[in-house]
Amino acid sequence: MKRNSRLSLALHTLSHMAGSPDRMRTSGDIAEHAGTNPVVVRRVLGKLREAGLLTSEKGHAGGWRLARKPQDITLADVYLALDERMVATDETSDASACSVEHALHERVSGVLKEIEESLVQKLSETSIAEVRGV
Amino acid sequence: MKRNSRLSLALHTLSHMAGSPDRMRTSGDIAEHAGTNPVVVRRVLGKLREAGLLTSEKGHAGGWRLARKPQDITLADVYLALDERMVATDETSDASACSVEHALHERVSGVLKEIEESLVQKLSETSIAEVRGV
DNA sequence: ACCATCCGTAACTTTTCTGGTTGCATTAGT
């Protein structure tokens, strides 16, 4: 796997689960399906569980299941759950002595933050059910 | 610097250059300004030159200058010049035997590509001049 | 009671990405 694998893995898995929402799936199944490792799957899906998108059960008949209906899970939910900010810069303390520079830095950061917000807005317009489509 | 440093560096540099578009700046100046290395600056700015956003001149009085007016350079131009796709997945050959799986994979890829396009669209609505702002 | 199965988590390794650095050829002005 390469870049953006987490978002991609999450999306693929959720879309797949949306097919039969009641079926319980193990991280092993999902991993094999996605061509990766059960632990990696649990790591990513754990984030989604924290965000309330999935539930997991331990033990013999344990596994993973959607916590909501597919149409109630948006791409924004997934994106935010993974806690990856794609365009927004980190809030590095601007060490520039010049105040004009500082102001410019603020402007650039602000613009990037706006772009990030618009991305989330766009993501919120599509649900997992719609990804599955048709 | 951390993630997105290239985009951030490019944006900051262009915004700064937009202040006095006729002034020639060396990679050394820019690097010192950005707290990084001249070679790194040339790497990033080289991409922008390839995309026609900047011009560079070798030799004694050489350096970098905007190739267009700041209002004619959009954030999308910069983003695309850097050739970093943030949300779109790479076109990995889908090795899934099942055709249903393949179709789902295509759907997810398609959705991500749409998101990417909408991001670029959003970026194209803001110019460097506007970033500089006010 | 026992056992197989599955999640949760930690620790470690390997790979990949990226910025930083050095060196050198080339170009251009003085």
Added chain:
DNA sequence: ACTAATGCAACCAGAAAAGTTACGGATGGT
């Protein structure tokens, strides 16, 4: 000639991420 700049290639170092192994805890079947 000399100086100062880009262009480019090669390499190093550090961080980030995936992959792997291992083990503890929970759960259900036998």
